[in-house]
Amino acid sequence: MPAAAAAAEPGRTPLTPDSWVEAATAVLVDQGIDHVRVDVLAGQLGVTRGSFYWHFRDREDLLRRVLQAWSEQTTEQLTRRLATARTQPQEQLRDVISLPFRGRAAAKAARIELAIRAWARRDELARQAVDAADAARIGYHREIFAALGFAAADAEHRAFLLYGYEVAESLLHRQGTAAQRQARAAYVERLMLRPLGSAG
Numbered sequence: 001m002p003a004a005a006a007a008a009e010p011g012r013t014p015l016t017p018d019s020w021v022e023a024a025t026a027v028l029v030d031q032g033i034d035h036v037r038v039d040v041l042a043g044q045l046g047v048t049r050g051s052f053y054w055h056f057r058d059r060e061d062l063l064r065r066v067l068q069a070w071s072e073q074t075t076e077q078l079t080r081r082l083a084t085a086r087t088q089p090q091e092q093l094r095d096v097i098s099l100p101f102r103g104r105a106a107a108k109a110a111r112i113e114l115a116i117r118a119w120a121r122r123d124e125l126a127r128q129a130v131d132a133a134d135a136a137r138i139g140y141h142r143e144i145f146a147a148l149g150f151a152a153a154d155a156e157h158r159a160f161l162l163y164g165y166e167v168a169e170s171l172l173h174r175q176g177t178a179a180q181r182q183a184r185a186a187y188v189e190r191l192m193l194r195p196l197g198s199a200g
Helices: 003-007 017-031 038-045 049-055 059-085 089-101 103-120 124-147 152-171 178-193
Strands: none
Touching: 017 038, 017 049, 017 059, 017 103, 038 049, 059 103, 059 124, 089 103, 089 124, 089 152, 089 178, 103 124, 103 152, 124 152, 152 178
């Protein structure tokens, strides 16, 4: 099949692999993994199925790319940006605590995260991607606490607790007013910086 015919219909802007990945992610969020099918996506994008096979071997290949894009956008890029944006570990800690509060971008990320975690409950490929993302994020948190001077075991536990708070805050975003959520974040920051046994 000629490249132009495979990539797009006449008069249309050629689709890229990212076009399909974004469409698949939107369907995943709105309808669930069972609806992420080539025919559904082709219909939404207004192209024939041939466009899909120009970019992907099969549906499994697309699903791998969806997970890869999610991991890159929500874990790898994020940890790189936070690690280089500021030099002080306490400021990095404040940055990660603030992630669930970043408006529409945070809300969109939370919806995608929830959909992928639901998918991971029934699919090993998605489960592996989620496990890897969780481990990488917790590892980044652990590095922050180590830089703050906490011992290895303490840093590990604090990293897990902080990550659990972030996941809960992003998924339970309707619990409390904006002021209450900000107060929780400030409390968590104080708690995470406080050595065990200290009062106040």
